[in-house]
Amino acid sequence: MRAEDHDQGMDPSTGQPVGAPVGHTPIEEVDRLCRAAATAAPALAAFSPPDRAALLRALGAALEAHRDEVVALADRETGLGAARLAGELTRCVVQFELFAAALEEGSILEAVLDPADPSARPAPRPDLRRMLLPLGPVAVFAASNFPLAFSVPGGDTASALAAGCPVIVKAHPGHPALSVLCARIVADALAAAGAPAGSFALVHGVEAGRALVVHPAVTAVGFTGSVAGGRALFDLAAGRPDPIPFYGELGSLNPVVVTAGALARRAEAVVAGFVGSFTLGAGQFCTKPGLLLLPAGHGLTGALADAAGAVAVGPLLNARIRDAYLAETEALAALPGVRTISPGPAPDGAGYRVAPRLFAVGAADLVARADRLLEECFGPAALVVEYADRAELDKVFAALPGGLTATVHAELPAEAELARHLVAHCVARSGRVIWDGWPTGVAVTWAMQHGGPWPATTGSVHTSVGVTAVRRFQRPVAYQNLPQELLPPELRDGNPLGIVRRVDGVLGLA
């Protein structure tokens, strides 16, 4: 088997193969799976919201039933540690349960009933009823860094199935055996719960992934990965004869700004929190704080160096990420104006282990070299940016690309006006604004927003985490003057499913 024909899982702590190679999916097989998904789509769409909720609960239960097996294999292929991976599995289960509950409550279906109105202006109005229906087969590109939560049984899969869409996952090559195991659990659970054949499939390989994005049966794509990879697939999706939405989460710097007031009050907590956050999961979080904006003369260089030097991070996910991390941090260190705070000890040579690396630069130098310094570096590296005054802070924010998060540490009430100013900067450039905390950790809940202006995502009007992530895979349809028996139950008189609806403009259970 040639290297370009298969994915081979590797143990990051040893650099040795795990399990057998997994062959790439031939294009004819991708076509067959997409056609099967298109056939499954109307049958899956016909599941009522409670029946769809039951499917999701069955998926959560199946993952739970295979917990030990899944966590052990995930750890072998990713080296992220059993505790972290068990948490990720729980997160997937909780996500299926939350989406199931949301379907039962029903407001995510956005059912709206507007009765006929003969006196409407400028013309009499017919009976109109509208709801969100499943869009159709969805392609999901799995990420490397969350081998469960942003992979086969993760957020995009859960969102698309909650919407009622068949899913075809393109496995991440970093954890092929885990992907196969999870896909089998998902597919078996769906089949056992009565979902139509073709509701779920897994493919491997770059060419299979490209074939998914341009396949006529595929109606949307969810993606988590790099800016370069995401942009290439976005362009494919937009270039189709019939363009389809491409929901890509690409890259984010997640700046944290600390004011003089916050620094004076709690410098120690800032150092500990920052180093803990940027090294979490070996710095392989999409929400890693890659930039710490500190007042010039902060006096924390020693403390930061000590803290970063004391952290032992797990190995990086694979050799490619390790090599890129080493090359990018070397290049960063060599840029004029960049000082190394913590070079990290030399890696011990076992597997893909590296040391955290922390750098510092003045705000003016950062702005002058924004093209080089404002790129995400995957892994446990971060940059301290030292600003002289608010004018410099404003220039830094003006140079910042869009991101998933932005964080403010300030003191109230003393710095209220400055805090408001900084929060406005953060809102303008990100999808989640954090006060006095750290961006790593993304709760799966109604209010979560995981998205932001380019390049954080390809479309900032949506989210990839939280209940409203389902909305990406739903299509509104209005029914005009349909007889009761031809309406979906969600829109019938008397609300037989008992879901939240908007009737004559008013939200409720009518």
Next chain:
Amino acid sequence: MRAEDHDQGMDPSTGQPVGAPVGHTPIEEVDRLCRAAATAAPALAAFSPPDRAALLRALGAALEAHRDEVVALADRETGLGAARLAGELTRCVVQFELFAAALEEGSILEAVLDPADPSARPAPRPDLRRMLLPLGPVAVFAASNFPLAFSVPGGDTASALAAGCPVIVKAHPGHPALSVLCARIVADALAAAGAPAGSFALVHGVEAGRALVVHPAVTAVGFTGSVAGGRALFDLAAGRPDPIPFYGELGSLNPVVVTAGALARRAEAVVAGFVGSFTLGAGQFCTKPGLLLLPAGHGLTGALADAAGAVAVGPLLNARIRDAYLAETEALAALPGVRTISPGPAPDGAGYRVAPRLFAVGAADLVARADRLLEECFGPAALVVEYADRAELDKVFAALPGGLTATVHAELPAEAELARHLVAHCVARSGRVIWDGWPTGVAVTWAMQHGGPWPATTGSVHTSVGVTAVRRFQRPVAYQNLPQELLPPELRDGNPLGIVRRVDGVLGLA
């Protein structure tokens, strides 16, 4: 002034110029307007929902105050008739009022409050609050066929302003003087109501339009027009270094299928309704029923010819549309298998007047020549498709492109199973399914859906009409652990604005 430097309004009933030429906007001026919109954006975003509602109501009142002047000029430039245009103006006013009421009710802001939960799995959860914020400056491309409702003061403008976004309209060249008048009314009303300078602008010319789509300050585009024009601009938007959403409504055939049962019961009503609908507004509705699917042997050819021959339609909007209509209908008539039901009398030569033209084709011929026969023809032309049985109907539906609407005329309970089958076809291929009616007429209401699979729109997950059209120009932002005083009022404890919110998962006024 050279022809490519300006737009010249023409009276469609005479073909003579109306008013002075309106010069195309220089690119430097487009740049200045976009920068002004970017400057206005945060100030406009800071308007509370009730204040934004007041802006919208002021716009409605201003249009109403200029009703006679607007309708008269619109009629001179479009020839659509004072009654129809007065209705369009009312529709714009009603739309501003509906969106204002929706802002006051507040659920379109999607405010969500999830309290901190120390017992959340897999990890304790911080306080998270999320709402939809304005996306930023929006470019709106006006359409020719609704010179008010889908032009300067129309749905895209109202949606974007309701979302809190500055708007720059690219005028349609078919009604330049009306565009200038409406833009003045809108801009003056916004200024009088206290909106920041830069909240609204108008540009003219193809190059100005292209410059808008690629300008860094523009964050989204709304478009109504042709497939070719829309696709070109969509590609520009998707090709930006930072792609932005392009919400385009392009083209739709709006098929109407009539069963044998419906034909037996109400053939006369079908003939009258169909001819009335496809000739309405001289066939220049995006929802014109371009296809009528009748059982073979329907026996209505004579009645259809009589009805179509008896309709006197107004002139087409401009010479380009008139020439295209004549060329496309001639080409249609010459295709093998196509019969002419009503050739229409020769136009009398005054202005851009034409006669309705109606054709017929067998289902098998339609499917065989789908590439030629399933393209939208703008103007009062339509095609009767004669099907032998359900198998042929299925083949026609399989060949149909996506559309805005699809309509079923059938008899219940006798044809219940067939009706269900046809409704499923319609749902799969359109955004609005109509029972026993006609697609022209698009109510502005909560439940309206105006959109559909490609090529009806560039993105079927959204709508361009109805209250949820606002959602296209909103971006979710989550606030994590923010102190009360730094939260927007929409998300503060105690719900100071009294809007509908989701608190701890439950929708209400808490």
